[in-house]
Amino acid sequence: MIVAVTGGTGAVGRKLVQRHLHRGDVVRVLSRNAPAGLPEAVEVHRGDITSDSDALARFVDGAQVLYHCAAEIRNPEKMAAVNVEGTRRLVGAARHRIACWVHLGSIAAYGEPRHGAVTEAARLQPVNEYGRTKAEADRLVMEAAEQGGFRCAILRPSKIFGADIASGTNQILCRMISIIDKRLYFFVGRPGAVTNYIHVDNVVEALMRCGAAPSNHANVYNLSDDCTIEDFVAAIAGELGKPLPWLRLPEAPVRLFARAFGVIPGFPLNESRVNALVNRATFPCERIRRELGYEHLVPVIQGLRGLVRSWKQGK
DSSP, X not given: OEEEEETTTXXXXXXXXHHHHHHTOEEXXXXXXXXXXXXXXXXXXXXXXXXXXHHHHHHHTTOSEEEEOOOOOSOHHXXXXXXXXXXXXXXXXXXXXXXXXXXXXXXXXXXOOOEEEOOTTSOOOOOSHHHHHHHHHHHHHHHHHHTTSOEEEEEEEOEEEOTTSOOHHHHHHHHHHHHHHTTOOOEESSSOOEEOEEEHHHHHHHHHHHHHOOOXXXXXXXXXXXXXXXXXXXXXXXXXXXXXXOOEEOHHHHHHHHHHHTTSTTOSOOHHHHHHHHOEEEOOOHHHHHHHOOOOSSOHHHHHXXXXXXXXHHO
């Protein structure tokens, strides 16, 4: 089988490439430069998703599965050009040239719901440029699939982490690990808040199951391994050999404090972090389990303990 991967040098894409090579597939990667660290067996196509149509057409032509993992996640000024217009150009090149498009989306397309179960049928209400551009990219892909250009599956994972990848989520979690290690962590609000994370190996497994799905429809799948913040913190503290944090502060004064001082650069607490500490929204993944037979390869607590061990080695 021939598979084509955008974002093949990123945290998810690199692992996806390795899985397909191990299976014996022909793997193409789209990259502006000759990427370091990719196996020699990978076919590197020079360019990116903003490249000319001919380069994109050569990249996708004849591929059974196209995995679109490339995205701008850091610079809001570039997000529309890459996430939306880049996807639009790739859709134009891939239409009727591939069998299946597997799209790496994000739960950011749903916005920032604060409570309840957010299923694939939930309304998209993005609150930032990343979420807006990812939602629009999803729409472009689904529209092309519904018009018969290819079949597609859109995977919307929560925050992706893993000890052996470089990611912004890892940086945030490592700061949390450091705070717990220094015994400075405190809970906010009533018990039972929820964390929304997913290990990178699970994302790769889900993407591959999407690529193998026989459906002719445009399907959307959530992917998250939610757990309570108490269990999350307990796993970190246990791996560090530190006592479980006991201090719990009421939400209202903490939120007021964060609003007052969170605008200061480098200040460790802002309103978005308070939102995360009191979040009660979940992103059930029953649909991908039911339809594609997916199961987590690395449970969130197991992956988190691995990240703590990696953090300890790098201290």
